[in-house]
Amino acid sequence: MPAIRLRPWVSGSNFRKDRRMERHPTKSDFPVSEVRRYLEPGPIVLVSSRLRDKTNIMTLGWHTVLEFSPSLVGLMISSGNHSFRMIRETGACVINLPTTKLTDTVVAVGNTSGAAIDKFAEFGLTSVEGSMVEAPLIQECHASFECRLHDDALVERYNFFIFEVVKARVAKTPKHPETLHYTGDGVFMVSGKIISRRSQFRPEML
């Protein structure tokens, strides 16, 4: 048994059972210029990649929106991750948005290495071919954003990749899914409750 499988929850059979109980959210195309709607709140995301016949998934909380159009996002992908080389070599990834339903999957993905296991298989996740990039989408997630490398100027110094979101698919419901926001130390904050202050905004600031 690989050293990383320290916990009973890292068990393929449990995850496959969970998966059968969940319906996959039905997704529609979504404007790439509006992905800030899902990423600006700062959720933990699952980043999927493919290099030749191998896929991988990592959890990631260090990301920011950078521009509406082109739709640019910055991701800090530590070079210690197995995904780093796959994404560096292909210049492609998919940013997937998990909801709280996938909390245990998020934790399991973040505590295992793609060098040792096939995370799609191990955790009962369904990979869907990307339409614009080679990397796979994760069907069980609320949204998936296909990304192509836009600028690697800060990859050497900070492991900071700037991607362009070239295709977005989002579930229509729920409108405001509960998302996970990582604080470190094994603790997530949950977002979902909404406050609207729309009437207090100047129209050009919305």
Place this chain on the structure above:
Amino acid sequence: MPAIRLRPWVSGSNFRKDRRMERHPTKSDFPVSEVRRYLEPGPIVLVSSRLRDKTNIMTLGWHTVLEFSPSLVGLMISSGNHSFRMIRETGACVINLPTTKLTDTVVAVGNTSGAAIDKFAEFGLTSVEGSMVEAPLIQECHASFECRLHDDALVERYNFFIFEVVKARVAKTPKHPETLHYTGDGVFMVSGKIISRRSQFRPEML
């Protein structure tokens, strides 16, 4: 009356009344290597700055943690903001963390320009001298992180500043304050509820 004062809530007297009703959180020093605890969840923040005798505050949702030590954070500060030049020229700012108690202040700060008003005075906010940088802290916020410019390599191309957090002050309670996470369109998600999965983490991944 300046054109930006479109709404009755942008009124100094209202904000001053609110302020008298709030006790300022008592803050303590906090390790700069652990600011991810507050920033990784992706809250909207108030960024304060000073250029000579003028101070300013802007709301900002496009930021990411980049490194634990040195404590690096990346901020996308659009060059259209009055704060841009102040921060560009001084290489300093303070990232302040507002809680939901300050929702109306966050909205008001984001819908006004420091070119026209003194936001500290207008919104009844208390400025506290920074101990490591020239920029002022906002007393009413839950946490304040004093930042010094670390790398401006991407400022020209993306308005993306990399700062080092050189001093952190955080309120001891509440441990998990309700924070605001902006989605665009005048709508914030609220984080505050906690899920702990600490027991499922490998120790080195915490």
